Amino acid sequence: MKNYQFLQQKYLVNTYVNRGVTFIRGEGIYLYDEFGNKYLDMMSNYGVNIFGHVNKEITEQITKQLKTLTTLHGSFNNNKRAEASELLIKRCGLSYKFVYWSNSGAEANEAALKFAVATTGKKKIIACENGYHGKTLGTLSVTAGEKYRKPFLPLLWNVIFIKHDNIEALEKVIDKNTAAFIVEPIQGEGGIYVPDKNYLIKVRKICDKHGVLLIVDEIQTGMGRTGSLLSIQKTGIEADILTLGKGLAGGIPVGATLVNQKIGNAIFKGLHTSTFGGNPLACAGVMATLNKIDNKLLKHVTEIGSYFINELKSIKSSSILDVRGQGLMIGVDVKEDRNGLLKKLQGEKILAIPAGETVVRFLPPFIVEKKHIDKTVDKLKQILS
Template sequence: MSTLFNNYARRPLHIVKGAGTVVEDANGKQYLDFTSGIAVVSLGHAHPAIVNAIQIQSEKLWHISNLFESPEQEMLAASLIKNTHYSHGFFCNSGAEANEAAIKLARKHTGKSTIITFDQSFHGRTFGAMAATGQEKIKQGFGPMLETFKIVPFNDPAKLEAAIDDDVAAIMLEVIQGEGGIHAVNPEFATVISKICASKGILCIVDEVQTGIGRTGTRYAYEQTELKPDILTLAKGLGGGFPIGAMLGTADLFDSFGPGTHGTTFGGNPLAVAVAQEVVNHVFEEGFLEEVRAKSDALIGKLRGILPDHFDIRGQGLLIGIDCKEDVAPFIRQAEEAGLLVVQAGSNVIRLLPPLTVTEQEIDQAVEILTSILLVQTTT
């Protein structure tokens, strides 16, 4: 009997080490990791620069708490807000924590309570983030949710406009719904959100826990839309595998998060900040982002060139979904047996999340494995 709670449907696979895109299990079998720890290992496993950053920082200081000044946090925040409309950052430990901070800041700043989110969204599993999430399966069994969240259909301007009233503090969305099936905000809907927020004094919160830090081919996915969010949340790829979350905000929000309004014991600790700074230094280089976009074009192009139209291939950067129009769990098991690790996005979508450092050869290998499995499905 396991000594762990059974809240994860774990695969019977024990990964013991990795390098780049390749991981190895306890039996010595190797796999291409197109999960990246669910969009976390942005520079691949055991990237030398990250290993070096951890080694250097671990010999200096691990933890001191947020009672003291942190020039390292200041530098990381400056890197994240550079050439954006943001002016300040807050560091925590995870995406759910970043979203909780965003929810609190929006309500504190506006003095209003209602936050509008969308069907099939995913914002985390803490009580505030869970209440914001537009998936009922996440909420089952936990009793009444926190109040004043309105969940409306995604990409439906009329339903959004009908939900607006004088108590709305913010509209909160993912520009690409990762857990919800790889659905992107369409340009018309982004325009409607922008106009509503500007005309009604409503804040726009964009959850980029999964899409941020180069995952979609730009620093932040919102940069590929008309949206100009007041609050941005980050995690996953920011730490390259080390736990860290962040919330960025505009200058006019600064006074609403004064001493005592919010906090975290471990958030922005020296080890996490050192690693995140190394990740950002690599990923935010324009040449690196250009490579991500080129790899995305290659991966999507190869899949569309081989798979029939029955399969809807969508996404941006290296966040790609293959909608198979049926349960994909058997395909994921077959891919694992063939040496490729992938993850679902909803029941019918295979989600591809390789490290941003994935090679062209590794893309070709993954495409060959996936298409051989899916093409058999279309002939049976």
């Protein structure tokens, strides 16, 4: 058998940590390595495989489209693209009128920033400390984190970083020269920080008062992850620009930037395009995925997420500083050696991922059951004792 880890490390640019395991197949909540060992996937590829691996209905829809038409430039019309756009806009909220399709979360945010600047004619953007919006040059400009930013400084435009979940900080820097405030409803990569439940309601009011666009990045929190299709649907507010990605197309690469009428009016032909954006294959994945996210599923995410959080909170260990999260977006903040803990969990054939510097993050697929959670919590208990 070929040594795939060796080959991958030999030929890929060295930008990823290597977790030392080679997966060749997935089924439901499990990933299988080259020797047939089965791993419990409590991270769903950083939140992508929300219905687990090779979900039957999604795979059927994508396969059908694969045999029909995979890609078609945006200057031509297509049945799947038209239908997926209508469905997504209708599910997200009344103020969203148009969608721009792309191929990743970073691209969705890149478009959001360009649309905000094109609409307002301003270049001052407010973003959050500890926030994450991608690593392309545009999105890196609004992503926090010295280590990612330093080699590329100066980055784009006039970006001001403020504390997340802090209204006074926003009030202090927002002004008539500001184009937009970009924010995650729950900070994901930064370490799973859930703000006060009124935070985004207040943010919406302040942005309205100053005529500043609100960009809400739901790339990690969206598509049911927190127990509602969008996390902000719990607050009743809507964004001016909403970004989605990760699990939106059932595992096919995708990004979506939804905009209101005002922004739609300001965007002119050629302003921003992408060869693969809105390709019929991804759009078939979007439809299959959206059609599976119903109230029953969202209730399950809420309930089983609470169960997971409570079970994690019940672990008696001085190593655990905090357990945070909502729905199936959960972080366990540990005192020391977070990476060692992830390694030990992997040794027990349970997959979790890092967030921030000290957090073990769980983003399980929505098909997760109590038995999977119990196993994860038991192993974590054993490791910590």
